[in-house]
Amino acid sequence: MSFSNHPQAPDGYAQTHHDAGVKRSNGPAVTALVLGVAALLLFWTVFGGIVLGLLAVVFGIVGARKARGGRAPHGKMSIIGAVLGALGLIASAVIIAIGASILNSDEFKNFDDCVQHADTQSERDACAKDFDRDVNN
Template sequence: MSTPDNREQYQQYPAGQSEPFAAPPAGGGYGQPVVAPRNGFGVTALVLGILALVLCWTVWGGIVLGVLALVFGILGVKRANRREATNKGVAVSGIVTGSIGLVIGVILVVLVGSIFAMFGSQLSDLQDCLKQAGSDQSQVQQCEQQFSDGVQKR
């Protein structure tokens, strides 16, 4: 009994088939080129949100920076959802910190505005009285006492 030659078995392939370990066709099979993530909106939102928290006691810091942090954070989340960015968590953190800074800033503006509305006329009266008093200490004390009495009545 003779054994068939193994080389003949591997050299004969059915029609339309190539070798079992053939190289892939030239120029194909590599997919799309990898694009670097665009994480700028998320990072910007977080930085602006932190600044909004730190500067929330100012109108510019709390309100303006808070709004900007919200805008950049939303844009960063949208970019991450489209898989153009990889830092969705950073963008969400920017939204949260910006919102907190914005809310604190608005509360402080409303609080200061209401205090000024309540005591604004008394402050202008105090300023007028102090201008008229000049350097006379007894009149200055009298002006301060009138202002204090007016505040206590309210």
């Protein structure tokens, strides 16, 4: 009686089964996909778009290189994760650029100055109305 977890060969010795053709899992590919989806969903935040997007691109490249070298499966998953991460990164960069341009505009500076000198809520409302008029014209 043998207490080995390996199947018994006809000669009574325990066999060890190693299949050289089986590929290992590709953790970077899965990580890239998860981070890419998160970056795309959270692109409107700096952390979500920039940080998660950048990490998704890096893990996607690592996973794709492992898959291309034959050391891991899921090369397409790596590429999809990297692309989603790049889209989240680009969308977040566009949001930041638009926000920065609005904050640096003359209209916003005038609005900010107006609100700082306003003493009542009606004066603040007038500032908002003037800002809206300046932006739309």
